Amino acid sequence: QVQLVESGGGLVQAGGSLRLSCAASGRTFSSFIMGWFRQAPGKKREFVAGINWSGGNTYYADSVKGRFTISRVNAKNTVYLQMNSLKPEDTAVYYCAADVDSPYIATMTSPYDYWGQGTQVTVSS
Numbered sequence: 208q209v210q211l212v213e214s215g216g217g218l219v220q221a222g223g224s225l226r227l228s229c230a231a232s233g234r235t236f237s238s239f240i241m242g243w244f245r246q247a248p249g250k251k252r253e254f255v256a257g258i259n260w261s262g263g264n265t266y267y268a269d270s271v272k273g274r275f276t277i278s279r280v281n282a283k284n285t286v287y288l289q290m291n292s293l294k295p296e297d298t299a300v301y302y303c304a305a306d307v308d309s310p311y312i313a314t315m316t317s318p319y320d321y322w323g324q325g326t327q328v329t330v331s332s
Contacts, residue, residue, distance in 0.1 A: 209233040209305050209321040216301060216326030219293055223330070227288040229303030229323055237281035240306040242319060243288045245299035245328075252302070256288060257312035266312045271297075293330045300325040 215227040227243070242257040256277040257266045265277050274293075279286040286303060304319035313319070 209236075209239075209307070211303050211305060211321055211323035213301065213303050213323040213326040216328045218329045218331065221293060221295055221330055221332050223293050224289070224291045225293065225328060227290070227301055227303075227326060227328075229286045229288075231284045231286070231305065234307070236284040236305075238307070240309055240312055241277075241279060241286040242304045242306065242312065243277060243286075244302045244304060244316065245297075246302070246325075247299040250299075252316055254314040254316075255301070257314070258286065259312060264312065266314070268314075290328070293328075295330045295332045297328060298330050299328060301328050 210232045212230050219225055238260050243255040244252050245255050246252040254268055258277045262279050274291050276289040302325045303323045305321040306319045309318050
């Protein structure tokens with residue numbers, strides 16, 4: 208079992224920044240692919256960013272490329288999502304997820320085995 212706990216969400220004005228954190232426990236964090244997803248009201252959960260076990264490979268949705276940065280510190284069992292130049296359309300509940308057995312970063316939700324409870328990000332215009 209893996210437990211994931213997100214933190215760092217909140218209310219921010221357009222153009223501002225937030226950093227989300229996701230703390231993992233329960234298994235060998237350093238072997239997982241980690242992903243961030245988001246879900247806005249009435250919409251499907253969508254991929255935001257992913258990172259491989261070492262942090263040497265990352266992948267972003269086109270909508271956040273150049274504004275968001277995913278990173279991880281395996282010694283702290285934590286993955287981060289730095290969000291800059293936030294827009295109102297970034298408003299959503301943000302989830303971190305762990306994929307314990309895929310060899311690549313998946314953008315679909317189904318390969319991910321464990322999910323956090325989510326943290327709300329609201330960007331005002």
